[in-house]
Amino acid sequence: MANIRFYPIDITYVTEGEETKILLFGRTDKGEQIAVKDSFEPYFYVLPDRGFNPETIQKTIVEGNRIFKIKKMNEEVRSYMGNKVGVYRVVVNHPSAVPLFRSLFLSDETVKNVFEADILFTRRYLIDTKLAMMTLYEVEGEEEASHLKVPVFKARKMTQISSDLFQGVRALAVDIETYNPGGRYSSSDKDPIIMLAVYGTGYQKIVTWKRFKTDKNIEFVNSEAELIQKFQEYVEEYKPDVIIGYFSDRFDLPYIKKRAEKYKLKLDLGLNHTGIQLSRGYSSDVRIIGICHLDIYQFIFNTMRVTMKTDTYDLSSVSAEILGEEKHDVNIANLGEIWDNSPDKLEDFCMYNLQDARMTYLLFGKLFANMAEMVNILGLSLYDVTRMSFSNLVEWYLIGQAKERNVIVPNKPNSEELNARMNREPFIGAMVLEPEPGLYKDIAVFDFRSLYPSIIASHNIGPDTLNCDCCPDADNVPEHNFHFCKNKKGFISSVIEDIIKRRSRIKEIMKKNYDDLLYARQYTLKTLLNSTYGYFGFYGSRWYSPESGESVTAYARHYVRTVVQAAKENGFKVIYGDTDSVFIQIPEGKTKQDALNFMHTVNSKLPGIIELEFEGYCPAGLFVFTKHGGGAKKKYALLTEDGKIKVVGFAFVRRDWSNVARETQRTVLEIILKEKDPKKAFNYVRDVIEKVKRHEIPVKDVVISTQLRRGVSSYEQYGPHVAVAQRMSARGIMVGPGSMIRYVIVKGNEKIRDRARLVDEVSQDDYDPVYYVNNQVIPAVEQILNIVGYGRDDLLEDKDQSKLESFF
Structure with a gap:
């Protein structure tokens, strides 16, 4: 028996005979790479109908030389759409058995439905065990013989020692340049990789296979095949926990894989001796078993773009905004011609290649806190969370919460349901008041704090509380003829309320002691909150509820109208209103304090946790005409109290205008x-x-x-x-x-x-x-x-x- 301490970073599973084991790759507290093997059984739920008899169910399926078995069936009571239901938890011997037995049960007329059969095995493990990736665990067990590149420990018990996230992640960035004759886009079928750069802590390499005079630290090899082999040498020498790239899911790593195959190179980068693995389907995600591959582009585009000023997500634009560092550019379209005819000019392109790897590495360092907090909050792996869209983030957070709250996770829609949802009329959005164009003095700006999430929590909105039978006399949603339960707290509304409270506590702590990790934590929670409303109407949602989405915007319109009317009754001029905010002009004879008193009066009459906040005082503001003469919505400029210009909708915040136009306007x-x-x-x-x-x-x-x-x-x-x-x-x-x-x-x-x-x-x-x-x-x-x-x-x-x- 031996004890080790390690930080799990990557996860997969292995088959041993008829059974399956979880394999966690990570790094010990002494800095050594290891793998830990843990036991876990795949399962799903069956909702029985009348006449269901578990004893008569076929327990074994044979496919080729593989045997799939039902190991046990336990009866449980869980909640589904607000109601208690009796289900069977069906445990099988292998993840591949799940879809087979799912089909078997669905063909049985005594089965109403099957649930949670589409949850990936590794994610199921993390959700059920609450194992927190990238935190410190003590493992009791013993080392066993293995063909892996790293020692393997078979765990008997794992205990979390610290919830602090691992700060010593060893990352290696990779970037390639490819032959592009005539400046055209390179094809991995015929165009070679001509340069490759990697960048890590105290480690940087550039390799190419055309020689030229240089005083830079550039390695030269004799062929593209040797260049690819060098890449493997770099990875094995550096021993990264994470390999990072920019657009590497769709370009760098698939390209390297394709060119390696041309030369029949093994390129077994994985810690289990496997190569670069491409996922099937649209996503084209790339995996390296045991080394977490991160595509920084994916993370930024999926989860950060709404907060960024740029609308162009190339490495140069993103680095300029996040790092404050411009790329030293070269005309990359000329690389093919220079490679063929002017090798003495290749040095600049090599340094450009290294610069791309370096900037990718620096972006990872800058964004790691955000990534790590998503891992912490969602309870999934770094590989998974960095590739999730907003709807995925919401869905997987809800799936994790469903396990904690004994709730059955609804199934994804089938193709027929998807088509019906996609063809449904979109629901009415937020209210935007048309402004009266002009220049204004003394503007007070108010907005509702987290309005949409607060409405969900305060009005108990969700598919499991819609039109309940227990409170038929409940008030209907404004503008609609349906209601939500007043007696029983719903699943999603309770989850949202908990997130709001959790984020508020973090922000209070940050007022006293700012911390980057705390900021990343509240940012992740904010992302979840702001994405839930859209998730109700997302056609691929498990908790799809257009009525819930319609209700959120209906209540939002109602509360904005309420504030507008109250402002007028209190002698303020309403200039503009948009979604969750109201702009009023403080007239002569009134002060900013009068505006604040008005806000407090409004808040005393609002339900639940819905609250109007003072966003700020603006000495001046400008609202413009449309081309047709009315007031332009979502287009204004404000002078803030600290002398900054806040702009919405004007050209200088958009890229589809020339610099001369944007700068002139600014x-x-x-x-x-x-x-x-x-x-x-x-x-x-x-x-x-x-x-x-x-x-x-x-x-x-x-x-x-x-x-x-x-x-x-x-x-x-x-x-x-x-x-x-x-x-x-x-x-x-x-x-x-x-x-x-x-x-x-x-x-x-x-x-x-x-x-x-x-x-x-x-x-x-x-x-x-x-x-x-x-x-x-x-x-x-x-x-x-x-x-x-x-x-x-x-x-x-x-x-x-x-x-x-x-x-x-």
């Missing part, structure tokens, strides 16, 4: 709101227009970026970005849905789309100043300047006018 807003000088703003725009006319604006500032929404060939009518995408395709550059197309409009008399060019095709004097003045600069500021009395004609004519300076 500056105009600052001059009007901060300096209170409309005339100066007007003159500034006039100066920009003159610079555009004289071609004094750099080409980089007239580049327009637009994302392709569909494949290039699927557009019947198309704009300049599609025309440029066609030019790119003609040059062999692969583009498709999601590609960001960067282009410049040049001078000429043709249609605009026929004058769109790739950036590298344009020089300083080529861009069309008339287009940029009329279609970029003026549209970016026209609505703003209209508010202070200047129009398009004023910008294009030499006039000296007196406008709304009197506002200030």
Whole structure:
């Protein structure tokens, strides 16, 4: 008998005879890589109908040389959709037995349904045992003989020693560069990997197979095959817990795998001597058994993009925002030509390759706290949580909570149910009040704290409480003819209420003692809270309930209307309202304290945990007209009390406008709101227009970026970005849905789309100043300047006018 302490990091299972064992890979508290084997039995639930007899059920299924068995069936009472039900817990000998016996039970007319047969075995283990990945465990057991690359301990008992997350994760970033003749997209079928870089703590390597003179630490090998073998050597030398990449699920690792297969290289990176494993289906996730593979792109796109300013998720844009570090760029489209003809210029590309690996590594370091807290809160593995969408995060948190609360997990919808859900009319969303355009002083902004989650908790909203029989006299949801139970707390509403309280406690602690892990924890909880409303209406949801989703927005509209009406009755002017917020103007004779007193009065009348909060005081704000004359919704700029400009909906926060348009708009807003000088703003725009006319604006500032929404060939009518995408395709550059197309409009008399060019095709004097003045600069500021009395004609004519300076 031996005792070891280790941090579990990766999880899989192995088959031993007719049985299955869980295999946990991790690192000991002394820094050694190990695997721990644990016992666990797969199972699912059967909901019986009349006449069901467990004794008559077939207990064995033989497929080829494999025997699948029902080991036991235990009767249990659990909750399903708010009702107590008797079910059988069916334990089998192997995960592959679950779908076989599921089909067997469903074919039995004495069985109503089968539940939880689609929960992955490793996730089932983590949920049931509550084993917290990446925390310290003491294992009692003994080492056993094994073919694995690391020692294996057979566990008799595992005890958590500390709930602190492992901070010593050893990560290795990898990035490849591939041959791309003519700048076209590389194909793993025919184009070799020509450079590979890895980056870790105190460890960095670049390898290529074309020699050139350099004083950099670059390794040279004789072939692509040797380069791939070098990669395996690096992994075995560094011994990472985690291999990280950027877009590595869909590019780097599948590419390496394909090229290794070409040379019949084993490339057994896995700690069980297996290679790079690609998942089946749409997701294309990549696994390396025993070493957790993380694709930073997946994590950012799936769970962080809503909080990011950029709408382009390439490594350069993401690094600039998260790390504050710009990439030293090279023209990667020229790599193939330089590889063939100018090897003396390859050094820059090698350093670019290493830079990509380094930035990927730094991003992992920056984001690790968020990833680790998702592991902590969801109770799943690092590999799984970093690939989950918002709906997946909610669903798996609910599945974990269902186990704790003795609740049966509903099944996923079948294809017929999916089609019906997808064809259902979407429910009415939030209320957005049309603002009265203008400049305003003394604005108080209020918003409801976590409004949608608070409504779910306060009104007991969920599929298991909908139209209950126990309280038929309950008030209906506003605008609807259904209600939710008042007597019995529902599963989802109770889970949401617990999360709200938990997050509030964390935020209180953070006020006294800020901590990065605590911030990541509350951020993860916030993500779960804000995603639950959408999960009700998500067509793939297990707890699908469009009535619940409709009720959340109906109550939200009701409470916003309530605040708007109360504000008017208390002598405030309501400027704007949007989803969960209300903007009011404090009139002369009233103070900010009066606005706060109004808020307290409103809160005294709100139910449950629904609460209106003071978001802030703004000395000035600007709301603009639409093109058709009304007030523009979701488009405003506010000057905050600390002198910052908060902007919603304007061009300078969007990438599909040129830099010159965005920068002009930003500056105009600052001059009007901060300096209170409309005339100066007007003159500034006039100066920009003159610079555009004289071609004094750099080409980089007239580049327009637009994302392709569909494949290039699927557009019947198309704009300049599609025309440029066609030019790119003609040059062999692969583009498709999601590609960001960067282009410049040049001078000429043709249609605009026929004058769109790739950036590298344009020089300083080529861009069309008339287009940029009329279609970029003026549209970016026209609505703003209209508010202070200047129009398009004023910008294009030499006039000296007196406008709304009197506002200030």
